[in-house]
Amino acid sequence: MNPLITLIGCGKMGSAMLRGWLADDDLQADFAIVEPFHDHLGWTAAYDNVSRYDSIEACAAVGRAARIVVLAVKPQMMDKAIAGLGSLAGPDTGYLSIAAGIPTAWFHDRLGDQAVVLRSMPNTPAAIGKGVTALYARSDAPDSMVALARQLLSAIGGVVMIDDEALMDAVTAVSGSGPAYVFLLAEMMTSAGIEAGLPDALARQLAEATVAGAGALIEDSDEPPSQLRINVTSKGGTTAAALAVLMDDDGLGPLMRRAILAARDRSVELGS
Numbered sequence: 001m002n003p004l005i006t007l008i009g010c011g012k013m014g015s016a017m018l019r020g021w022l023a024d025d026d027l028q029a030d031f032a033i034v035e036p037f038h039d040h041l042g043w044t045a046a047y048d049n050v051s052r053y054d055s056i057e058a059c060a061a062v063g064r065a066a067r068i069v070v071l072a073v074k075p076q077m078m079d080k081a082i083a084g085l086g087s088l089a090g091p092d093t094g095y096l097s098i099a100a101g102i103p104t105a106w107f108h109d110r111l112g113d114q115a116v117v118l119r120s121m122p123n124t125p126a127a128i129g130k131g132v133t134a135l136y137a138r139s140d141a142p143d144s145m146v147a148l149a150r151q152l153l154s155a156i157g158g159v160v161m162i163d164d165e166a167l168m169d170a171v172t173a174v175s176g177s178g179p180a181y182v183f184l185l186a187e188m189m190t191s192a193g194i195e196a197g198l199p200d201a202l203a204r205q206l207a208e209a210t211v212a213g214a215g216a217l218i219e220d221s222d223e224p225p226s227q228l229r230i231n232v233t234s235k236g237g238t239t240a241a242a243l244a245v246l247m248d249d250d251g252l253g254p255l256m257r258r259a260i261l262a263a264r265d266r267s268v269e270l271g272s
């Protein structure tokens, strides 16, 4: 019989993962989706191996233990969402949380210290399979569970293992919140372009395509971003004039440092 993967919460992230899982030929599994409002999940009816339930109780009534329970509700809903989770578990069940800011100790307090709980931090480009997720597993987590969690998270992009959970706050500050910094960059380039004389729509088109194209180039290139920057900077040219401002003592470097440390500190605060 196929292993059962139970997904608690099938909103933006849950749906992105489910689509990836169903498209993964190497993942032979059945899926149980626990989601109180599933009007947006009509498309899953085409899959015989997907069952939908309104509640954990309804899912548990089927009497089949999950191999892994993926927790994808908002952090503030987690307490309510995991009540009764034990009824979905068998002796080998593991838990994978994608909730921001909730430490594994919080889950162990509720599920017992022996529970295998993996914690991850994805980011928004997951919606198009271009996310990056940091995955933390305690050293006693079985390899097979870590491998399954990696496979499931690969459905929404790259996966990076971290062996120290304390790093999750800095991970959140860089990659979890990071897409918003890049969106802001596109916004700021647009408004500065308008100020430099471009019509609004043209400024936006150029700024957005530049951010997207530069990101794709970083992904495609073997060279680090610092070298890509040097490659397009001629001495005394226009790029050099802009970079002199951006790389000044009060330029983008210290600003980004302050922003990322503020996000990290807020993550620490939220987690305690």
Ligand SMILES: NC(=O)c1ccc[n+]([C@@H]2O[C@H](COP(=O)([O-])OP(=O)(O)OC[C@H]3O[C@@H](n4cnc5c(N)ncnc54)[C@H](OP(=O)(O)O)[C@@H]3O)[C@@H](O)[C@H]2O)c1
Binding pocket: 008, 009, 010, 011, 012, 013, 014, 034, 035, 036, 037, 072, 073, 074, 075, 077, 080, 081, 082, 098, 099, 100, 121, 122, 123, 124, 176
């Ligand atoms: N979106 C991101 O970029 C991002 C990035 C990193 C991490 N995350 C993490 O991913 C998790 C999910 O985020 P999301 O953006 O996918 O949120 P979302 O779109 O709000 O999805 C959460 C889903 O869970 C459902 N739900 C609420 N209570 C439930 C319960 N008791 N049992 C089962 N399902 C329940 C919600 O239904 P209702 O809408 O009806 O309440 C909703 O459909 C969060 O913990 C978040 O921290 C998200």
